[in-house]
Amino acid sequence: MKSPICDMLGIEFPLVAFSHCRDVVVAVSRAGGFGVLGASSHSPQSIEQELKWIDDHIDGKPYGLDVLIPENIATAGEKNVTWKSLESRVSQRHRDFTRELLEKHGVKLTTAEVAQDQPQPFDTERTMAVLEASFRHPIRLIANALGVPPKEMVDMGKAHGVPVAALVGAREHAVRQVAAGADILVVQGTEAGGHCGEVSTMVVVPEVIKAVKAIRDVPVLAAGGIMTGRQMAACMAMGAAGVWTGSVWLATAEAETTEIFRDKMVAATSRDTVRSRGRTGKPARQLRSAWTEAWDRSPDSPGALPMPLQTLISRDAFHSIDRSAAAGNARARELVSYFVGQGVGLVDSVKSAGAVVQEFKEDFAEAVEHMNALLAD
Amino acid sequence: MKSPICDMLGIEFPLVAFSHCRDVVVAVSRAGGFGVLGASSHSPQSIEQELKWIDDHIDGKPYGLDVLIPENIATAGEKNVTWKSLESRVSQRHRDFTRELLEKHGVKLTTAEVAQDQPQPFDTERTMAVLEASFRHPIRLIANALGVPPKEMVDMGKAHGVPVAALVGAREHAVRQVAAGADILVVQGTEAGGHCGEVSTMVVVPEVIKAVKAIRDVPVLAAGGIMTGRQMAACMAMGAAGVWTGSVWLATAEAETTEIFRDKMVAATSRDTVRSRGRTGKPARQLRSAWTEAWDRSPDSPGALPMPLQTLISRDAFHSIDRSAAAGNARARELVSYFVGQGVGLVDSVKSAGAVVQEFKEDFAEAVEHMNALLAD
Numbered sequence: 001m002k003s004p005i006c007d008m009l010g011i012e013f014p015l016v017a018f019s020h021c022r023d024v025v026v027a028v029s030r031a032g033g034f035g036v037l038g039a040s041s042h043s044p045q046s047i048e049q050e051l052k053w054i055d056d057h058i059d060g061k062p063y064g065l066d067v068l069i070p071e072n073i074a075t076a077g078e079k080n081v082t083w084k085s086l087e088s089r090v091s092q093r094h095r096d097f098t099r100e101l102l103e104k105h106g107v108k109l110t111t112a113e114v115a116q117d118q119p120q121p122f123d124t125e126r127t128m129a130v131l132e133a134s135f136r137h138p139i140r141l142i143a144n145a146l147g148v149p150p151k152e153m154v155d156m157g158k159a160h161g162v163p164v165a166a167l168v169g170a171r172e173h174a175v176r177q178v179a180a181g182a183d184i185l186v187v188q189g190t191e192a193g194g195h196c197g198e199v200s201t202m203v204v205v206p207e208v209i210k211a212v213k214a215i216r217d218v219p220v221l222a223a224g225g226i227m228t229g230r231q232m233a234a235c236m237a238m239g240a241a242g243v244w245t246g247s248v249w250l251a252t253a254e255a256e257t258t259e260i261f262r263d264k265m266v267a268a269t270s271r272d273t274v275r276s277r278g279r280t281g282k283p284a285r286q287l288r289s290a291w292t293e294a295w296d297r298s299p300d301s302p303g304a305l306p307m308p309l310q311t312l313i314s315r316d317a318f319h320s321i322d323r324s325a326a327a328g329n330a331r332a333r334e335l336v337s338y339f340v341g342q343g344v345g346l347v348d349s350v351k352s353a354g355a356v357v358q359e360f361k362e363d364f365a366e367a368v369e370h371m372n373a374l375l376a377d
Numbered sequence: 378m379k380s381p382i383c384d385m386l387g388i389e390f391p392l393v394a395f396s397h398c399r400d401v402v403v404a405v406s407r408a409g410g411f412g413v414l415g416a417s418s419h420s421p422q423s424i425e426q427e428l429k430w431i432d433d434h435i436d437g438k439p440y441g442l443d444v445l446i447p448e449n450i451a452t453a454g455e456k457n458v459t460w461k462s463l464e465s466r467v468s469q470r471h472r473d474f475t476r477e478l479l480e481k482h483g484v485k486l487t488t489a490e491v492a493q494d495q496p497q498p499f500d501t502e503r504t505m506a507v508l509e510a511s512f513r514h515p516i517r518l519i520a521n522a523l524g525v526p527p528k529e530m531v532d533m534g535k536a537h538g539v540p541v542a543a544l545v546g547a548r549e550h551a552v553r554q555v556a557a558g559a560d561i562l563v564v565q566g567t568e569a570g571g572h573c574g575e576v577s578t579m580v581v582v583p584e585v586i587k588a589v590k591a592i593r594d595v596p597v598l599a600a601g602g603i604m605t606g607r608q609m610a611a612c613m614a615m616g617a618a619g620v621w622t623g624s625v626w627l628a629t630a631e632a633e634t635t636e637i638f639r640d641k642m643v644a645a646t647s648r649d650t651v652r653s654r655g656r657t658g659k660p661a662r663q664l665r666s667a668w669t670e671a672w673d674r675s676p677d678s679p680g681a682l683p684m685p686l687q688t689l690i691s692r693d694a695f696h697s698i699d700r701s702a703a704a705g706n707a708r709a710r711e712l713v714s715y716f717v718g719q720g721v722g723l724v725d726s727v728k729s730a731g732a733v734v735q736e737f738k739e740d741f742a743e744a745v746e747h748m749n750a751l752l753a754d
Contacts, residue, residue: 001751001752002750002751002752002753003751170646170647170648171646171647171722172646189577189579190567190577191576191577191579191580197648198648199568199647199648199719199722200566200567200568200577200578200579200601200602200719201577201579202566202568202577202578202579202601202602202603202608202611203568203602203647203718203719203720203722203723204647204722206605206607206608206723207647207722207723210723224577224579225577225579225580226579228583230583230614230615230616231579231583231615233611233614233615233748234579234610234611234612234614234615235611236747236748236751237607237610237611237614237744237745237747237748238607238608238610238611238744239607239747269547269548269549269584270547270548270576270580270581270584271547271574271575271576341580342576342577342580343580345548345576345580345581345584346580346583346584346587365752367614367615367748368614368748368749368751370614370616371610371613371614371744371745371748372745372749373379374378374379374380374613374745375378375379375742375745376379
């Protein structure tokens, strides 16, 4: 396809797939799209293993890496913050609320087996080390979520001749990202899974395209709610150079999601998600569950802690919840949740990632054919 | 254009324009689209005058009528409810809050000059009388917002051979509307101005199309955020038979909006709207202003009253606010608001309604051309 994204990334079909699962990354790139591995929870050592595995399986096809360096975080400016050193900042009230919520659902709260001396989640220094390790592999894109990336990340991309993508949810943010040197904008509507803004894909995509055009010619990937090739065609009709997708890969056979969560995805309608601070401390769209209801609406909710502290709470909690649900505890199942967009309402079965790419291509072609038929004499 | 909507409505370009302003209705229909007059505040007498004027100016082009019969309203089942009889249901606390809010902005609260013995706003019996009067004119569509229309409205449409459209914001509602006999679904995303649900246009349109296809072949008009022909093409690429638009006409020279509100529209970004109960008692998207902030966020807000009571409050308040703002009171201007969608972020000037239709056509053609160029060898 003739899109600037295809040239920049060396692909034939401008469907970018964000996934924490290396199998999805490989399947999408091999099928003609572009897989992007979510690396936010990796160390330089573990990313090395993942990317080696990818290189061994991807048949030389291009792929990228996504990191999460928040511009605003409670620990901004502090050095050597570890998981352990953050523990004391979680109030007893928050701990009690979490423990009692899980107990109500028959779940015993246990601590996830993570080395407590690891750097804090979303630690910039560690993330830069992860990127450095990644550049020993043939990555073709680096992307950052949650604000303007640090200058050294932009410089690192330039030094390696690899485009730097930035996720934005509002026009003002897009303008700042272009000024900071972003090569690609991922413009994400409020319907997207994970951290998101308040403006819909249908509006924010043309709004950003219009604003950015006046500054510098930066291609836009549309994101938020996109689960089919018809929607991809819709976004490209509005001027996007391609699409960035996430939720659709969570319902694939390769995905890292639990079987219980995939079942919940198939059952859900588009009204079953919520934009909540309950998982990370920042507004992020996720499946509505007893967890989000308790944090967002319960009269005795202590309110979510700011990032990265809420992640300490939810990591241990969901580790315990998922284990209990998998063991057959139906009440634990009520708590099960994960980041997912409103597009979950379009999921009606679990497929292979390769089959999803194939369907995108067919749907896209059908959409264009349909448009031409509308205008035919 | 080859769309089922064009055949049903007798038009060439499936752009439906909802407006309270007869001039917009006429301009759009004359330009090849389809104007729909919002009749919710009309009496059988006043609608007679409006439609006569339209008939005299529309050159025989087709047009329609939109009414608002809420399925859920605080006065459900009551007979002969007038504006006057509702007055006693507005608490002193709500009156004081309103008066004090306006006073803070230098606005004296006065009562709008409306005959107090008029039926309550959104009164079903009166609305049916308005429809009856309207059928003495060549209307080609009747539409209802806020739930399944009463059976007599659907029957009335059938008796006159005129399609009945229903506005929906969720899959479940669409399925109920099809069962109730709707001929056209207006599927509206959360980004829309006025009463709206929580799911975005990008998601709810394909979700409803998919669900409805399994029942009966009902054409879908996409709504919510659509301000350009590129977005119209996007929605039709997803399978919509056309689009239903509202906000874009508020920024036309013909519109009923005040000059101050139009100036605010031009200045606003897509993040300057809010889905609030502050105007009608039901969640409706409107421009964020000191009014919505006070009702939604002020610690001493008494909370909005249910429909139709909040309309009693806001009608008098905005009558006073708009008058004071027009007289040059800058603090009154801070309160000025009106129903508008997130698409307001795409408005950068005020144009004539006819010019907007023309731009839609050109943008639409460009979008299709662009899609073909993407796939060209």
